[in-house]
Amino acid sequence: MTTPDRWMRTVREQLGLGRLLPLGGPTDGAWVAERAAREVLLAAARQVPGVRPGRLRITRVAPEEGGEPAVPAPPSALPPGPLRVTADFAASASEPLPAAAGRLRAALTEAATRRVGLTVTEVDLRATDLLDAASEPTPGAAPEPEPDAGAADRLMVRVEADGTDESRAAGAALAVPGVRGLTSTLGRPVLVTEPDPGREAALTRRHVRVELAVGTDLPTAEVSRTVRAAVTAALPDRPTVAVLVTAIG
Template sequence: MTTADRWARTVREQLGLGRFLPLGTPADGAWIAERAAREVLLTAVAGLPGVRLDRLRLALADPEAAPEPAVPAPPSALPPGPLRMTADLAATAADPLPVTADRVRATLAQAASLRLGLTVGEVDLRVTALLDTDPEPERRAAPPERQPEAGAGQDSDEERAGRAVLAVAGVTRLTGALGRSVHVSAPEQGAVLPRRHVRVECAVGAEHRTVEVARRVRAAVADALADRPSVAVLVTAVD
């Protein structure tokens, strides 16, 4: 593990972001923080009567078979590949537990695919408790207000990229979980086709499919800079 990977893992642990999960295909160059994905998935299950999920986690189903991403990934991000979802399930006895579990699995898989763009190969539920009554719905905190970027008003590449991100339909704000919302790195030495790489961090609206917003962000940032760098997108929140 490199120093950058260790630093990124420390940041993720401190902020509770969890793993950085691959969105879409290897060509999409996009990731989402596990915490953001988990909130969307738990919200979907909250619409089902008589169930509660705990300890929802996502990881690669087969790490050894995961391909390389098309662009440099955020530090310590998971490579592209089908995910395995695990969770503890508590449910009432209103329906047989296998029926309830199948309904929860289907809801999770559908939300992961249609709302986020995650590829989920397995959903493993462990029944841990029987509930006497329907659980109380959790109240979701309001998203933080958009904060102005440092150095606003300058016409740097970072500023141009940031403006391009904010102009994309579905983006609600820039974020900076790994320090900056826009990170521009120089071309790698010895690369066959050397070009700069840009990593952007943002939040997207819950009414948009996350991976499609990320695709638009990548295209917008590449178009905004004259040398058309490679672009990676890290979604850290779904508002």
């Protein structure tokens, strides 16, 4: 890992964003902060009767493998590839444990693949406790807030409509249904990178990275794909575009 990648990882950890997970496959050109995805999955888990979710992580199935993204990725983002959800949970003692685990696995898989758009191929569950009738959770009950919850929302920013390519890209992204706003976790809500023929692995054309927050009405991956298309169409040279989602909700 390079020094800039270590620095970016440190920044993300301080902000509580976690890893930058790939949305979809190599051609989708989008990533989501692990914290944002985790909150969606935990919300789905809390709706499962007879289950109280605990610690949850999203990791790569094969850390040494990964596809090459079609566009430049955000700094130290994970490459496209299958992901694994690992979750702890407590379950009701009033039914067989496999029944509760099956419901939880189905809920997590649906939330990860359909609501967010992660390529989750494995869900590993670990039962950590049994609940009696008095301690069974009520589905939909208000969850305890995670540490530093809402950090990405606090970074919501505005981009002035000043006629620059950055402002045109921002306007195109904000016009997409499902986009709540722009964020600036990695420095700028819209970053335009120019080709530099003098550098190795130089870009063949301009590249735009857009950082944003989305709602829950539409699948996150679908919104990201629409943003990429809208930003590309908004600029005359039709640059490559990458999307980073830092908040969902």
